[in-house]
Amino acid sequence: MSGINGKIRLAVFKLTSCSGCQQQIIDLGELLLALLDRVEIAYFLEASSDAKPGPYDVALIEGSVSTPHEEKLVKNIRENSKIVVSVGSCATYGGIQALRNWMEFEEVKKTVYEKPEWVEALEKSRPISDFIKVDYAISGCPANKLQLLSTLKQILIGRRAYHREESLCQECKRKGNVCVVVAKGEPCLGPIIKEGCGALCPSYGRGCYGCFGPTIDPKPDALAKRFEDLGLSREEVASRIRNVTSWSEPIRRFLESYER
C-alpha cells in the first residue's frame, strides 16, 4: 500500500462520540506496537499532533454525524480514503445520542441549553452510512478492541473483513453463561443482538442492553412479546429496546410500529 515502507496509511477520525472506541486502539497496548510495524498512523488527533494530510488507505471513523460540519467532514474523509470503516455503535447506528432522535428536537435543545439558538446541531444523530459508503462496519459501545484489530488484520492481508453476526446468545452459550431470561426471568436483548462483546452482560448476571446492535435477521417483535410475558409493561418493553443502538434500522422500525 501507499505509506512509508509499504505500510498502510491509517487515519482515525472522531465525530460525535465519547472517544471510547479510539480508546480501544490505544488499549491494544503491546498489540498496537506490533501493529505499528505494518501501519503508519497518518492521522490520529487524540494520540498525535502530527496530523498528516490524506489520501489514506484506511480511515477509521468513530462517532455519529450530528452537526452540519460533520456531514461535510465524512464526505471529505470518504473522498480521501480507500477503505472506510465505521467503528462502534455511534458511527454504525447513530449511537446513544440518537436517543434524542425519538424526541422533539426543539424541546431537547431547550432542556439543555439556555440559548438553544447558539447550538449548531442536526436534528438527528445518524450513522455515517447515511451519508457515505462504508466498507466495513464494526459495532459495539465501545467496539471490541480485538474485533477491531481483527478487522485491521484482515484488511492488511487484503481480504474482505468479516465477522459472525449471529445472536449474542450463541456467544453466551459458548462461554457457558447461565441464561438470565430463563434462570432469573430478566429481560435480555441477547437474542436480537449480535455477538462480539463476549456476552459480557449475561456473564455479569444481567440482561444485555443491546450495545452491539441487531443481528442480520432479528426478531424484536417476538422478543417484545416475551418481555411482556415476563411482566413488563409495553412502555417498559419499548424503553428496554430503545437503548444504545435504537437508531439501527431494524430496531427503529420495530419501535415505530410497536409504539403506534
Add this chain to the structure above:
Amino acid sequence: MSGKDYFEIRVKQLARVEGEGGVWVKVKDGKIDYVEVNIFEPPRFFEAFLKGRSYLEAPDLTARICGICPLAYVMASSRAMEKILGIKVSDAANKLREMAFYGEWIESHVLHFAFLHTPDFLGKHSVFEIAKEHPQFLKDAIAARDWGNKVIEIIGGRPVHPVGFRVGGLHRIIKKRELEQLLGNYDEVKRIGRRLLEFILQLPIPEIRYDMVFMSLKGEKEYPILEGVVANNLGDEFPEDEFEERIIAEQKRYSNALHYRLRDGRPYITGPLARFNLNYELLSPEVRDVLEEFGFKPPLRNTYQSIIARAAETYHAILKIGRLIEEYREPSRAYEEAEVRAGEAVAIVEAPRGMLYHRYRIDDGGRILYADIVPPTAQNYAAMEEDILKVGDLILKKPREEAQRLVETTIRNYDPCISCSVHMIRLRIIEE
C-alpha cells in the same frame, strides 16, 4: 516576538486531548488580550434523553458521556440514586468500586501523562516518537495501563463502559480468587508505578508561580475518590450538596461547553493538582517518599506540574488497589435494593480530571425527571483561559510556532476531556 503589532495564535484543532476543541489567543500591544477555549465537540443532549429513563439505567447511560472516564459517571450516578433511595452499599461493593475506579485513574492518568502530555516536554509529536529514546518508559506505560484496565475488566467486564456495576452495588459477586489474578505480577507493577513517577519527576517542566484557586474533594482518612467534603485552598469546606450554591455557570457563544467560576467570579482548578495539594498527607507514604526524594512537596504551584500529580496518583492507585484486594471479603449479596421513591440528590466523585457532579430528581416510579451533570473539564475552562493570560509572558517570548505549542501544552495541563464537558444546564448567559 515584536511588541506593538496585533496578531493571533489559533490552534484550530487541539491534538492529544480527548475531543474536539481549539484555542484562540489575541495579542495586542505585546500582551495577550483575549483568550477563547473554543469547544466545538458536538453536544449530545444527555440531560434531555435521560428524562423518563429508569433510575437504574443512569449508570450505563451516563457512562457513555466519556470513554476515558466512564466509571466516574457510573459512580457518581449510582451514588446519587443510592442517596435518593437511602441505600447503603455494602463495604465489599464499595471496595470493588474503589478498586475499579482506581483502575480508571491509572488507565486515564497514564494515557494522559505518558501518551498525550510527555511528548510536549520532550518536544515530540506523539508517544510513538518517544518510543525509540525511552523504550522502557513506553513499556512501563503500556504495562501500567494494561494492569489498570485489567482491574476494571475483572470487576466490570470491560474497561470502557463496564457492565458490572449498578445502583446498589454490583451485578454479580466478584470472587476473591478473580481479583487475586491481579497480584500475580504485583511487585513488578509497583516497581513500574514508581519508575513512571521517577521519569516524570525528571522531565524539564517549566517553573512559574502564580496564585490559583484549587478545589477538590477532601478525604477524611483516605485520599478522596468516591466521596468526601468539598474543599478549596481558600479555607472553605462544605458538603457536596452545597456545591451548586458556590459556583456559577455561563454559556458562551463560542463553546458548546459551559464555563464555571466561583460565585465571586474567580476561576478555579479541579483535578489531580487540586487533589494533590489539598490531600497530600493522605497519599501513600511510598509515593511521598519518592516525591520528596526529588525535592517536590505541596503545593505544586503551576499547572505544568499537574503531570507530577498524575504520576503520583497513579503510583498511589497501584498501591491502593493492592491493599484493597487484600482487605476484600466476598459479600453475601452483590447489591442492595430499596423501595423506589421520589426524591432528589447530589453526588460528587473525583474523576481522574477532578470533581464530577451529578444531580438527579426521580419520581415515585423511579423515572428520571431531571438530570444535571457538571463534568470537571467544564469547570476548568475558565481556569484554562486565565492560565494562558497568566503565562502570557512565557508564551510571548517564544517564536510563533513554539508559542502555539506552549498554548497547547497549557491546555493539555488540564487533560481536558472535551466530550465530557459539552453538558450544560441552568446558567447565566455571557454575550460576547
Add this chain to the structure above:
Amino acid sequence: MQEIVRSKLTPTPAEIINIIPETPDTKTFYFKPKAKLEKPKPGQFTEIYIPGVGEAPVSVSGIESDGVIIQTVRSIGTLTEYLFKLGRGDLIGLRGPYGKGWPMEKLKDKDVLIVGGGIGLAPLRPVIKEVERNRRDYGRLSILYGARNPSLLLYRYEFDEYRKIPNSELLLTVDRADETWTGNVGVVTQLIPKASVDPRNAVALVCGPEIMMRFTVKALEKQGFKGNQIYLSLERRMKCGVGLCGHCQVGPYFVCRNGPVFPYWMIKKYFWVDQI
C-alpha cells in the same frame, strides 16, 4: 497428558502454475499440489484454502495425468476474490477430492446429454474430456450450454474442439445477446427439445443455478427422461466438505458426502420444496 491433535481437515499446499481468464469474473486455475492428492473423478470437488482468508468448495474442471488439478472459479466472495489477486507461483491449500462425482460407469454405451448454466459447465468439463478421450465407450454426446450473455460463456476457446468430437453437438444460448452473437437467444431449457439424443437411452447431467435446474428437470421429463436418467450437481453452504459441519444438508443428504451429484429420483422429494 498433553497430546497433539492433528486435524484430518488439513490442506496440502499447491502451487498456482497457470491461470486462464475466462469471463470478466471467472478464471481457470491450474494447481500443482506439493504432495500427491488422490486423482479426482469428474464431478468431484476440492476445498481451496488460503491462510487467514478462508476456504471454499470448488469443482474440479480438469484433471491432468501429472497430478495437476484444474479448477474454474468465479470471484464472488471472500476467498474467491482473494484468489483472483494471486498469480503464478503463489501457494494455496487444497483438500480433497471430495464427494461423489458424475456416474461415469452408468454412462457407458449411453447417449450423454450435458446441460450447463453459467459457471455450471465447470464440473461438466471433465465429462466432456472423458467422452472425447474414450469416444467409443459412449453414445451420442450433446452439450447444451447457456449463459446470461455471450461474455459469460466459459471455455469458448475450446468450443471448436467440442464440436469436433465425433458424434456430438454443441448447442449454445444466451439470455441476452450482444452484437457479436448470432446464435440462439433464450434460456438453456429451450435447447432441450433440440438435443439429438435418444431419451430412452440417454443420461442427462445437469449443473447450474438451482432455478435453471428446476426448469431443466421439467423439460427433461417432458422429453421422456426418467428420474434415474437425470443427474444434478447441487450446491449448498459448505465448511468442511466431509459431512461434519452440517451446513450442506438437502433432506437427509449431505451434499458434500452424498453428493454433490445426485440422481434426480433420490432428491425429488425435496427438490421442489421451498427453502427445504
Add this chain to the structure above:
Amino acid sequence: MFSGPLYSGGFSELKRLFQEIRDRNYRIVGPRLEDGVVRLGELQSFEEIPYGVSDVQRPGYYRIRVDGGRFRTPLDSPKQLLYPPELTIFRVTKDWKIEYPSYRFEKTALFGIKPCDLAAIKIMDRVQGELGDEYFLKMRENLLLVVENCVEPGENCFCATMGTGPAASTGFDIAYTRLDNSIILFQPGSDLGADILGELSLEPATPDQVGAFRRAILKAAERAKAGFRLENLPDILELNLESKVYREIAERCLGCANCNMVCPTCFCFDIIDEPELDGSSRRIRIWDGCHSYSYAQVAGGHFRKDLWARYRHSILHKFVYWLRQFGSFGCVGCGRCITWCPAGIDLREVISKIVEEVEERCRK
C-alpha cells in the same frame, strides 16, 4: 431396559464409588451447583454434588429449590466437554508450516450423568464416525461413564418417548439408581465398571428391591413422555413439510440458536480464519447451529432465508434426516432446548401440532 445384575448399597457406597474412581486417577466431572443452576463441572469431592436440591424446568424457565428433591439434566451436556465450543484446529506459518495445537487429555469420569446424556454421547460417537473430530475421539477414549437413572423426571423430560431413558440399558460403565436416600442400586455395564464396583463389596439386590426398581422406572417412564409417539413420526413429518405450524412458531421463535447450542447432539460448526500480524494465521472451529441466519447462506444467495424454514430444518433434521444419516433420532428427549429457549418454545408441542394437522387432514 431391565437387564443385567443389580447390586444394592446406600449413600455411603455411592460416596465410596466416587472415591474409588478418584483413587484410580480419574478427573471427575459431574453435576454441581453454580451460579444458581446445576451444571457440569470438575468435582473435587463427592459433597459437591447437590443432593437434596431440585430444579424446576419448564419451557423457558429454570429455578433451583432446596427441598430435598432431585435435579434433572444440568445446563451443560457432555458436548461441552467432548466437543468444546471453540477450538483451534491449526496454525499456518507464513511459509506454510502447519502447526497443530496440543491439548490435555486426562482420564475423565462423567459421574452421575443422566441416561439421556449417555444416549447423546452414543449418538455423537456415530456422528463423528471414522472421519470424526480428533479432539472428540481422544476425549472419548479416556471417558468413564457413570450414569444415574432417573426416577423423578422433570416437566421437560421426554426420554421415555425417545427411548433413551429413564433408565440406561447399555453403553455405560456403571449405572446407579437412587430408589430413596437409603437404597441405591448399582449396575455394572462394562468389565471396568464391574471391576470398580467389585471394590465396594455390594450385596446383590433383593427381589423386593428389584421389583421396586422396576416399578420406579416404569412410573418414571410414564412421566417422561411427550404428546407424540415415534411410530411413523418421520413419515408423518415428511407428509407435512408445508405445515403452517412452522410459520406460526416462527412468530415466536427468536432465531437465537440457543436450542442448537444446548442440545447434546447438535454438532454443526463454523470455521473462522484469523490472520495474525506476524503473517501466520489460525483456523478456529466454533459451534454453529441451523437457526443461525448465515447457516444456509451462500455467496450470492440463501437457501433458508426465512426463520420458519430454519426452524423446520431443525425439526426435520432431528426427527427425520438423522435416522437415515446415523441410524437413530437426533433427539434424546433431554428437554434442554425447551428449558433454555428464551422464548419458551416447547419442541414437543410443535411436533404434536404437526402430527395433529396430518391426522386432521386424514380424517377429512
